[in-house]
Amino acid sequence: MAGIVDPMNTPAPLTQWLLWAWLSGLTLLAAVLAETGQLSQHWLAPLVLGFAWLKGWVVIERYMGLRHAPHWLRASVHGWLLLVTGVLLLSFR
Amino acid sequence: MSNASAATLAAEQARAPAQIKYRSQAVAKPYFMAAIGLFIGQILFGLIIGLQYVKGDFLFPAINFSTARMVHTNLLIVWLLFGFMGAGYFLIPEECERELYSPKLAIITFWVFLVAGALTIVGYLGLPYNVLAHLTGNDLLPTMGRGYLEQPLITKVGIVLVALSFLFNLSMTLLSGRKTSISIVMLLGLWGLAIFFLFSFVNPSNLVLDKYFWWWVVHLWVEGVWELIMGAMLAFVLVKVTGVDREIIEKWLYLIIAMTLITGIIGTGHHYFWIGTPAYWQVWGSIFSALEPVPFFMMTMFAFNMVKRRRRQHPNQAATLWALGTGVMSFLGAGVWGFLGTLSVVNYYTHGTQLTASHGHMAFYGAYAMVVLTMISYTMPLLRGREANSPQAQNVEKLAFWVMTLSIVGITLCLTAAGATQVWLQRMSSAPLSFMETQDHIMPLYWARLVCGLGFFSGLMLYLISFFVTGKREA
Amino acid sequence: MPADSLLLEDIPQDRHVPGDLAMWCFILAELAVFGVFFLVYGYHRWRDPALFSHGQQQLHLLLPTLNTLLLLAGSAAIVAAVRAFALNRQRSGRRWLMSTMLAGGGFLVLKAIELGGKFAAGITLSSGDFWMFYLSLTVFHFLHVVLGMVIVAAVWWQARDGRYAGAAIDGVETAAAYWHMVDLVWIVLFALIYVAR
Structure with a gap:
């Protein structure tokens, strides 16, 4: 049937809260690290880009729900995220 | 395809209109x-x-x-x-x-x-x-x-x-x-065409501003609103000759115009590189026009997928050939050859060389000449009271398609080689030649281009002849 | 059938494309545009790190951090909306869609304040490479948030007419996919422009 979605494909309420808390927590942590200036740029950039990758991974897998999607689609979006964060990592020297 | 829709199709074909509706x-x-x-x-x-x-x-x-x-x-x-x-x-x-x-x-x-x-x-x-x-x-x-x-x-x-x-x-x-989506997109494109033409009346005495607005006509026509017209025309013919569901074709159309507008509007920047406009145009123009081939590529995918999944065998095969040709040649001419000159770091060397002319020839033919010829190929038989021309007439038309298309490929390749020579001898060389000295080196390529031009003209004559070939009509 | 909506190659039925395949083509193209933009940014930053660091130092983190939280909350809300509609809980689904729009609206307001401050300080596209990228990327993304809100609003409107009853929720999934894309791009943008300095 057209467009029927198995509710099991979407995260359960508790999982949703955990995902949200995890994403928001990483955001706040990145902001605090940058603001306090404890870390040199040498460490800060890789760390926050790593956070961005972690957050993006969650968005792609769980929010977009691509872990249930055809492999080419899942791989394209993950590939995009890896390429972008990877190359940007190299741009900090 | 279910039995029911097969039956509907058969019924549709039985009372297929032999002329305009x-x-x-x-x-x-x-x-x-x-x-x-x-x-x-x-x-x-x-x-x-x-x-x-x-x-x-x-x-x-x-x-x-x-x-x-x-x-x-x-x-x-x-x-x-x-x-x-x-x-x-x-x-x-x-x-x-x-x-x-x-x-x-x-x-x-x-x-x-x-x-x-x-x-x-x-x-x-x-x-x-x-x-x-x-x-x-x-x-x-x-x-x-x-x-x-x-x-x-x-x-x-x-x-x-x-x-x-x-x-x-x-x-x-x-x-x-x-x-319908097709008619709305078509009219949007045509209204856009008229509105942007109004900038032809804007002619500031400042040469930079003059060029700036000149491109609002030229660029926003061919890399903006004309693409809407082209998409709508192609979609119209594909609905007719393939019998694929309108809903699917319209979705493709929306996708293509969305990408056209996203890349094409700011892509105007690739004309603003060395003419006195602010520097940010180099980045904007390069980035957005690097993606301008995308909608043209979608157009190619669109045409081929629809024809591959066609649900009827339309007797007008020449029109189908033109539609597929438009998909391929517009991607090559507008997409690939256009891309050759749109990155500012490349354009620094290629600006105003024969490379631009090579892109212009293939893009205008591949996108706009061919889509008009697609439309003519589909509609003219109907306007003359038949669903399709005789197989003999179609064969002449198909031959004309190939002669014209291969000739334009020839012209494009000659001009590309000419442009590359210009860049090499006149701009990148450690002992650069003058403009006219460089032209002497290109002369053989100009001769070859002229020969291809004659080829194109003979293809065009064949095309004209195809309208007068009678032959036995297909039942 | 959603997966078949563009008549591309057959997609195996055990994998589920979330929403309309046409939207996913569009999303991939949008990611390509942003991707190229990021890579060009990276190239310019690599060539002149001092200039970019100096510019980044002048950005305050409060508003962009709040904005990130808002976009994430909007994404979380639209996930809840998809699930609610899948379970045919119409009222709850509509409320979650409304929450996404509120989060998006908040983002736009904060972003407008931030950009307004920059314009008031006389920063333009010609104030150097960093500011050029800063303004281009954030404004371009801003426009995508606006488009995302339009899409979500359209779905909310249709939901009021019971369009997504009986768990036929293609449209909701399609809108959610676009919203998540806007969020995903912002996550990278936030790290790149504001935090990694």
């Missing part, structure tokens, strides 16, 4: 005939300038290079406009499922446009350009003298009036008829 669609016919006539004129002048490249004094002083070039490019625009208008007059009634608002107005508009166009060409050829400018009121509001927009003020005003009458006619038809 609405009588007023017939007004498209003179438009298409004029388009083909002007197309022939365009190619003749193309041959003249092709020859002048190698024999500089050919036809001098009767027709000098700049005049012949102006006629070549202006005829191109005018015949494409005739093609778009014919397509509009055919497509809109059919999509709206009603007669045209005013067929009489459409015919009057046709004659006004044709006579104005012809007089303008006569003016170009018969008078020195400055005299023409003086006689036609250029002193009141200077608009002349810029590429593609060389028309005298009177002609420009005439074009606006013709466009308004055309749009009024089609919009009134659409307003009281069925509204």
Whole structure:
């Protein structure tokens, strides 16, 4: 049937809260690290880009729900995220 | 395909219309005939300038290079406009499922446009350009003298009036008829065409600003609103010849126009690299135009997927061939060859070389000439009272397709090689040659281009002949 | 059938494309545009790290951090909306869609304040490479948030007419996919422009 979605494909309420808390927590942590200036740029950039990758991974897998999607689609979006964060990592020297 | 839809299809085919559905669609016919006539004129002048490249004094002083070039490019625009208008007059009634608002107005508009166009060409050829400018009121509001927009003020005003009458006619038809995505996109494109043409009246004395707004006509036409027209025309023909669900074709159409607008509008920046505009255009222009091939690539995928998944075998195979050809050649000409010059770091070396000319030839032919020919190929048999031409006539038309297309590929490759030579000898070399010395090195390529041009002309003649081949009609 | 909506190659039925395949093509194209933009940014930063660091130091983190939280909350809300509609809980689904729009609206307001401050300080596209990228990327993304809100609003409107009853929720999934894309791009943008300095 057209467009029927198995509710099991979407995260359960508790999982949703955990995902949200995890994403928001990483955001706040990145902001605090940058603001306090404890870390040199040498460490800060890789760390926050790593956070961005972690957050993006969650968005792609769980929010977009691509872990249930055809492999080419899942791989394209993950590939995009890896390429972008990877190359940007190299741009900090 | 389910049994039920197969049965519907069979029934549809049984009462397949052997001619046009609405009588007023017939007004498209003179438009298409004029388009083909002007197309022939365009190619003749193309041959003249092709020859002048190698024999500089050919036809001098009767027709000098700049005049012949102006006629070549202006005829191109005018015949494409005739093609778009014919397509509009055919497509809109059919999509709206009603007669045209005013067929009489459409015919009057046709004659006004044709006579104005012809007089303008006569003016170009018969008078020195400055005299023409003086006689036609250029002193009141200077608009002349810029590429593609060389028309005298009177002609420009005439074009606006013709466009308004055309749009009024089609919009009134659409307003009281069925509204489909195809007809709405088509009309959006045509309205955009008219609106951006208004910038041809903007002619600041500051040369930077002059060029800046000039591109609002030229670029936002061919890499903006014309792509909407092209997408709608292609979608219309594909719905007809493949029988694929309209819903699917419309989704493709939306996808293509979304990408066109996202990349094309800011992509204007690739014309703003070294002309005195702010530096951020180098980044904007490069990034957005790097993605301009995407909508053209989608167009290719679109055409091939729809034909591959077709649900009927339409007898007009020539039209299908033209549709597929449009998909491929527009991607190559507009997408790939366009991309060659749009990154600012590359453009620094290639700006204003024959590479630009190579892109121009393949893009205009592959995207706009071919989509108009696709439309003519599909509609002309219907306008002449049959679903498709005889197999013999179609074979001649297909041969013409291949001769013209391969010739344009030849022209493009010659000019690409010429451009590469220019870049190498004149710009990158440690001991750069002067412009004219470089031209001497390119001469053999100009000869080869002229030969390809003759090939194109013979293809065009074959195309013309295909309209007069009778042969046994397919049952 | 959603997966078949563009008549591309057959997609195996055990994998589920979330929403309309046409939207996913569009999303991939949008990611490509942003991707190229990021890579060009990276190239310019690599060539002149001092200039970019200096510019980044002048950005305050409060508003962009709040904005990130808002976009994430909007994403979380639209996930809840998809699930609610899948379970045919119409009222709850509509409320979650409304929450996404509120989060998006908040983002736009804060972003407008931030950009307004920059314009008031006389920063333009010609104030150097960093500011050019800063303004281009954030404004371009801003426009995408606006488009995302339009899409979500359209779905909310249709949901009011019971369009997504009976768990036929293609449209909701399609809108959610676009919203998540806007969020995903912002996550990278936030790290790149504001935090990694």
